Amino acid sequence: MAWVIVNGKFINRTEAKVDIEDRGYQFGDGVYEVIRVYNGVMFTAKEHMDRFSRSADNIGIKLPYTQEQLRNLLDQLIDKNNLRLGIIYLQITRGTAPRNHAFPAANIIPNLVAYTKELEIPTATLHSGVKAVLTEDIRWLRCDIKSLNLLGNSLAKQKAVEHGCYEAIQHRGEVITEGSSSNILLVKDGVVITHPSNQLILKGITKDVILELCAEHRIPVEERSFTIRELEQADELFLTSTTSEVTPIVAVNARQVGRGVPGPLTRRLQSLFKQRIEAQCGSL
Numbered sequence: 001m002a003w004v005i006v007n008g009k010f011i012n013r014t015e016a017k018v019d020i021e022d023r024g025y026q027f028g029d030g031v032y033e034v035i036r037v038y039n040g041v042m043f044t045a046k047e048h049m050d051r052f053s054r055s056a057d058n059i060g061i062k063l064p065y066t067q068e069q070l071r072n073l074l075d076q077l078i079d080k081n082n083l084r085l086g087i088i089y090l091q092i093t094r095g096t097a098p099r100n101h102a103f104p105a106a107n108i109i110p111n112l113v114a115y116t117k118e119l120e121i122p123t124a125t126l127h128s129g130v131k132a133v134l135t136e137d138i139r140w141l142r143c144d145i146k147s148l149n150l151l152g153n154s155l156a157k158q159k160a161v162e163h164g165c166y167e168a169i170q171h172r173g174e175v176i177t178e179g180s181s182s183n184i185l186l187v188k189d190g191v192v193i194t195h196p197s198n199q200l201i202l203k204g205i206t207k208d209v210i211l212e213l214c215a216e217h218r219i220p221v222e223e224r225s226f227t228i229r230e231l232e233q234a235d236e237l238f239l240t241s242t243t244s245e246v247t248p249i250v251a252v253n254a255r256q257v258g259r260g261v262p263g264p265l266t267r268r269l270q271s272l273f274k275q276r277i278e279a280q281c282g283s284l
C-alpha cells in the first residue's frame with residue numbers, strides 16, 4: 001500500500017481526494033517541490049525546505065509547519081513507503097474556497113499533500129547525453145517561484161517530445177533562460193556559464209550544488225545571461241535538475257554541440273556531483 005500525506009495525516013493513496021474548489025486545481029494557486037531520495041535519505045533537504053518556504057511566502061501562503069516538522073513528516077513518509085531510490089512530491093495550495101480570483105478570507109486553511117515515487121538514476125542519458133530543441137520562453141515574470149502554474153513549461157516540454165528531444169531550452173528573444181524543467185549551463189574555454197538566478201528562472205538546487213562544486217574545485221563560473229549564438233558555439237552544454245542530475249546535451253535543433261558527445265568538464269562535474277550525493281546519502 002502506498003501512503004500519502006494529506007494535511008498532516010498519513011492515508012492510503014486511493015483515499016486521497018481534492019475538492020473541486022481547491023485553488024490549486026482552479027487557479028494553480030500553490031507551490032511545490034520535488035526532492036530526490038537516495039538510499040532512503042533526502043538529498044539537499046534543507047535547500048528544498050528553504051525554497052518551498054520562499055515560494056509559499058512569495059505568494060502569501062503561510063506554511064502550517066516549521067521546516068523541521070515538515071522534514072520529519074517527509075522522513076516518516078519515506079519510512080512508511082520503504083522508499084530507497086526515488087522522489088518525494090510535495091505541494092501546498094492556498095486552500096479550498098468558493099471560486100473567486102481574489103484571495104479568500106485570511107482564515108482559509110492551506111491544503112498540503114506529499115507522496116513518493118520510485119525512480120531509478122537515469123544512467124543511460126547521463127552516459128550518452130540527450131538532444132534538445134529551442135523554444136521561445138512564453139512564461140510569466142516570476143519563474144523564481146516554484147508555482148503549480150506549469151502550462152508554459154508543459155507546452156515547451158511537449159514541443160521537445162514532438163521533436164524527438166529530451167528537453168526544450170527556452171529563450172526570451174536572444175537570451176537563453178532555462179529548460180522546461182531544468183537549468184541550462186554551457187562550457188566555453190573552460191568557463192561554466194549560466195543565467196543568473198533572478199526572477200526569469202528557477203533557482204535550481206542541482207545547479208547551485210554544481211556552482212558550489214565549481215567554486216570548491218576552482219573551476220571558473222560566470223553567472224550571466226548568454227545568447228542563442230553563444231549556445232550554438234559552446235564547447236559543452238548540460239542541464240541540471242533533481243531528477244535528471246547533470247545530463248549532457250549533445251545536440252540542439254539537430255545541430256551537434258562541440259564534438260557531439262558529452263564533454264570532459266561535464267563528465268568531471270557529474271563525478272563530483274555523485275561524490276556529493278554519496279557524502280550526504282551513502283554510496284550509490
Ligand SMILES: Cc1ncc(COP(=O)(O)O)c(C=O)c1O
Binds near residue numbers: 202
Ligand atoms: C523550470 C525549472 N527550472 C529548473 C529546475 C531545476 O531545479 P532543481 O535542480 O531544483 O530540481 C526545475 C526542476 O524541476 C524546473 O522545473
